[in-house]
Amino acid sequence: MPQPATPVHVSPSERERLEACVRRTSTPQTLAKRVRMLLLRADGFGPASVARRLGCAVSTVDKWSARWRQRPCLESLLDAPRSGRPQSIDLETRCEIVKIACSRPDGCKAPVREVWTLDAIATELHARAGILVSRSSVHRVLQARGLRPHRVRPWLHSPDPDxxxxxxxxxxxxxxxxxxxxxxxxxxxxxxxxxxxxxxxxxxxxxxxxxxxxxxxxxxxxxxxxxxxxxxxxxxxxxxxxxxxxxxxxxxxxxxxxxxxxxxxxxxxxxxxxxxxxxxxxxxxxxxxxxxxxxxxxxxxxxxxxxxxxxxxxxxxxxxxxxxxxxxxxxxxxxxxxxxxxxxxxxxxxKFSGDFVQAPYRTHGQVVRHPTRRFHGRALVEEAPRPLPRPRSEARQPAHSGVGVQRGPHTACPSASHRDRHLGTRNAISLPLGAHALSGPRAGAAARPPPRFLRLDAHADGVNHYEFPG
Missing domain, CATH: 3.30.420.10 (Ribonuclease H-like superfamily/Ribonuclease H)
Known part of the structure; x- marks a missing residue:
């Protein structure tokens, strides 16, 4: 005689979660089908009856019912982690690839080469260990460890004792x-x-x-x-x-x-x-x-x-x-x-005060300390940014004469490096004047219209004088 099916018990709190999961339109259909199996089994239906209602095998119903008994929660109905395809490259081969990438190219085995390439590493691995791997496999091994043997980062040492x-x-x-x-x-x-x-x-x-x-x-x-x-x-x-x-x-x-x-x-x-x-x-x-x-x-x-x-x-x-x-x-x-x-x-x-600190850099989501110090770049200097506009009722304040001071509130021109970096070569062709004209004077300066062009007049005294027409 067939043995009676083991009942499935669902607590009220878990039933609410299961029913909400079924009602949710974003729930994957595979998960929704498994939830319906558990709800029908908890309502007293047998495995064969549930299988006929949902159009699946009886063994499938028994499988997810057993999973629920072991762990009575919604997460037990998700797919378990899978091992995937077995590795085709063993650990020793991976370590050998990393060892080659972290060494200098040998002139005999990799002639006329100063840095490693993927093909050169694969050829060197075959010469050393007799193992054939593709360049894509070498790339995956190096990428997993954040290795870039083809990159060259120049550095400059100052021999100045002071x-x-x-x-x-x-x-x-x-x-x-x-x-x-x-x-x-x-x-x-x-x-x-x-x-x-x-x-x-x-x-x-x-x-x-x-x-x-x-x-x-x-x-x-x-x-x-x-x-x-x-x-x-x-x-x-x-x-x-x-x-x-x-x-x-x-x-x-x-x-x-x-x-x-x-x-x-x-x-x-x-x-x-x-x-x-x-x-x-x-x-x-x-x-x-x-x-x-x-x-x-x-x-x-x-x-x-x-x-x-x-x-x-x-x-x-x-x-x-x-x-x-x-x-x-x-x-x-x-x-x-x-x-x-x-x-x-x-x-x-x-912005640079003269105190050297090691600048961090990112490698695969982790911030590490670089062994060399970075002395230059945008962290050291930037041009004065464009300030926020103020109400017209406020009086104009004279520009401060110190270094690092904000530009005047009525200066409509952003910093030159910032503008050139975003506009590129907009004003670099033909005459360099007239483009990027300012729409307002500096703070504390008398208002004057920006020039359309620049005229050069040669005088007898040999000094070049410039006129800025309106």
Whole structure:
């Protein structure tokens, strides 16, 4: 005689959960069918009767009824974890792949190769252990452990013994500049005079189509000085960068600031040193020893804020510009300097204090500490952000002269690097002026309309004067 079926008991609380699961439209049909099995069995129906009602086998009803008795909850009706397909690559082979990836390529087994590739690792594994694996299998093994043997991350060591004191000294000048002195960041930027063989065109999708070939018309050098407190730039385009031109440029800076103490921050270029003629000692003596020269550490030109301004000039004027001769390049650079000083000059917000900490980086969802220290990047400096608008009833406040100060409330122009990063090359073709015009003056400045173009007038005194038409 057939044995009677074992009854199934469902508590009132679990019945509410089961009935709610059946009513829910988002419940998978497989799970809903199993819940109905349990509810019918709890109502007194036998396995055969439940199987006929739901259109399944009696063994299926018995299986989920037994699961419920072992663990009377809704979670027992879910699929149990499965082992999956057996591994085709054993643990020893995986460890050998990791061992190869963490070693340098051998010149005999992987000739003319400095870093590992997936195919090279698979070939090396076959040569060492006689095991054939596919490149996709090698990729999965390395990816599971976060290994990237093909990546090359450059780093630069500064041999300067006074690296940290020099960095702290420069950062102090940026963060708390002396009130009785002007801090100037001075450097040189070489520039190539390049013209495209064919003009740059605008495509239908609004992208730029630039001719690859170019014609070179020589080189020029830009001598620049960035005033840390106000963000003003003094620049001069010269044919050659040598000690004589740099000395002449420094004389210009001395005339620009006739009665103030001047702190010059620059790198260790040979023309920045005294040399045999003691040029800078004599220069300083001629001007009453009011110049103080602060040198960046070796291999640390990123500490010079003029490099940030040079990057803005490169993105907005030089990178996609086309210049038929050197005079056109000089006019474009000088025009951008005049435009910057009149409409966009602002100090950079320097955030690096000179204290080096290890920067974390992510690897597969985990934050680990990198063995090397990161000295540069967006964590060190950013331009002053655009402030929130204020009611018109509030009086305009004069702009503060310190470093890191917010720009005025009526300044409608965001930071240059932020704008160029999002708008790309919008104003880098043809003349660099007129695009990105400001809709309001700086805080405390008289209102003036932004220029549509820049006109260059050559005068007899050899000085270029710029006019900004409305």
């Amino acid at each position: 690296f940290r004191p020099k960095v702290r000294r420069i950062c102090e000048l940026y963060l708390t500049p002396p009130k009785d002195a002007v801090v100037l960041c001075v450097d040189e930027k070489p520039m190539q005079v390049l013209s495209r063989k064919y003009p740059t065109r605008r495509a239908r999708d609004a992208s730029l189509r630039r001719e690859f070939e170019y014609v070179r018309h020589g080189t020029r050098a830009l001598l620049g000085a960035f005033e840390v407190r106000r963000g003003k730039v003094v620049g001069e385009v010269v044919k050659h960068r040598d000690a004589a031109t740099m000395l002449k440029f420094m004389e210009r800076l001395a005339r620009r600031y006739p009665r103030q103490r001047i702190i010059v921050i620059w790198d260790n270029l040979n023309i920045h040193k005294d040399g045999l003629d003691e040029r800078w000692s004599l220069f300083n003596a001629r001007h009453g020893n009011r110049f103080e020269f602060v040198y960046t550490p070796m291999h640390a030109s990123w500490l010079n804020q003029i490099e940030i301004w040079f990057s803005i000039l490169q993105r907005r004027v030089l990178r996609l510009g086309s210049f038929d001769d050197a005079g056109e390049l000089e006019a474009a650079v000088r025009g951008f300097i005049a435009y910057w000083n009149r409409y966009e000059a602002h100090p950079f917000r320097w």
